[in-house]
Amino acid sequence: MIVADSIFMPPSEHVHWWFATGFLILALCFAARAVAGPEVWDRRPWRRYLFPGVLFAMGLLMFPVMVFFTNSAIHMVAHGSWAEAMMLAGGAQLGLAAGKLKSPLWNLTLAFALFVGGVAILVHEQNGWFYSRAAFGHHLLGWIAIGGALIPLVLSVRPRSIAAGLCFAVLLVSVSTVLYADRDTAPIFGHLSPEAGNPHR
Amino acid sequence: MQISTDLTRSAERRSRRALFVLSLGPLCALAGVVWALLQPYRITLLHPYGQGFWWLLSEPPIYVVLVGLVFHWLVAPGVVEDLEEAERERQQ
Numbered sequence: 001m002i003v004a005d006s007i008f009m010p011p012s013e014h015v016h017w018w019f020a021t022g023f024l025i026l027a028l029c030f031a032a033r034a035v036a037g038p039e040v041w042d043r044r045p046w047r048r049y050l051f052p053g054v055l056f057a058m059g060l061l062m063f064p065v066m067v068f069f070t071n072s073a074i075h076m077v078a079h080g081s082w083a084e085a086m087m088l089a090g091g092a093q094l095g096l097a098a099g100k101l102k103s104p105l106w107n108l109t110l111a112f113a114l115f116v117g118g119v120a121i122l123v124h125e126q127n128g129w130f131y132s133r134a135a136f137g138h139h140l141l142g143w144i145a146i147g148g149a150l151i152p153l154v155l156s157v158r159p160r161s162i163a164a165g166l167c168f169a170v171l172l173v174s175v176s177t178v179l180y181a182d183r184d185t186a187p188i189f190g191h192l193s194p195e196a197g198n199p200h201r
Numbered sequence: 202m203q204i205s206t207d208l209t210r211s212a213e214r215r216s217r218r219a220l221f222v223l224s225l226g227p228l229c230a231l232a233g234v235v236w237a238l239l240q241p242y243r244i245t246l247l248h249p250y251g252q253g254f255w256w257l258l259s260e261p262p263i264y265v266v267l268v269g270l271v272f273h274w275l276v277a278p279g280v281v282e283d284l285e286e287a288e289r290e291r292q293q
Contacts, residue, residue: 010255021264028229028272032222036284043283047276180261 012069013134013183020179022058026051027172034165048097056090059083078124085113107159110152118145137182144174216288219281226273233265 029051033041042048062083070076092109095101122142127135148171154164215223237244244263245256 007254010259014255014259017259017261017264020261021268024229024265024268025272028225028268029276031225032272032276032280035218035221036280037287040283040287041280043287044279047279050276180265 009068015065015069016179016182019058019061020176020182022054023172023176023179026054027169027176029054030172031166031169034162034169038159042097049094052090052093052097054090056087056094059086059088059090062086074124074126078120081120082117085116089113104156104159107152107156111149111156114145114149114152118142118147118149121145133181133183137178141175141178144171144178148175215281216284219284222277222280222284223273226269226271226277229269229272230266231269233262233267233269236265237262 033051060083062079066076066079066083070079089109089112092101092106096104096106119142121138125135125138125142129136129139148168151164151168151171155161155168158164240262241247244260245252246260246263249257
């Protein structure tokens with residue numbers, strides 16, 4: 001049986017940091033793709049599949065997170081919606097990269113994933129902004145994702161725009177930064193609810 | 202045997218796009234190093250006694266450094282090579 005606080009179960013903040021690392025990899029790839037141009041980036045087949053492959057894998061890995069790390073129905077539904085949205089966006093990008101999907105409208109799945117992810121983050125966070133650092137991070141992340149959904153919308157209209165591509169990379173870096181800052185129980189700007197538990201640094 | 206400096210090679214200038222791609226990895230790694238200096242307690246390997254398995258495995262600033270180095274060594278060289286090839290093709 002898998003038990004919390006055992007060697008089989010990493011603390012949930014560590015899982016946030018691993019996903020932060022995934023978003024950082026995506027950000028670097030997308031920044032390089034934006035500046036080099038999609039044609040140059042896609043010259044090597046493995047590179048064409050790198051961004052969608054990592055995104056799809058992150059969606060897949062979100063399912064075990066949903067199973068093992070959620071402690072309420074709304075938590076489980078939120079994590080499940082991120083898993084499905086990331087797999088949909090990654091899968092659509094894989095289909096476009098392989099030439100199996102032709103319509104550029106499939107690029108809208110990125111905006112859809114961000115929007116759905118943002119709404120799910122905001123809906124499942126039950127506490128206010130200054131309850132703890134984790135609560136603050138969830139609120140911030142939710143609004144970053146909802147506002148950031150505009151960038152892939154622009155990218156689906158102007159896929160060669162360097163500015164839009166770099167904005168998307170910055171968006172991914174900001175998601176990564178908030179996830180790296182997450183701690184299970186820690187104060188935010190000196191605020192921590194007494195109900196939250198014993199803080200770490 | 203060539204002793205003198207190859208002027209044609211030193212005269213080659215990388216484009217701004219290539220320099221940007223080449224700078225992404227080192228900048229990311231530098232961000233990880235700066236983070237480690239600002240928050241050394243995030244690296245549990247510096248104070249390993251009494252830490253469990255997961256706390257010794259998870260070192261976020263080191264993850265950031267590793268992402269930067271892996272990108273710089275495995276991804277950036279190919280992108281720059283293809284970028285310069287594309288620029289040469291455009292000029293011809």
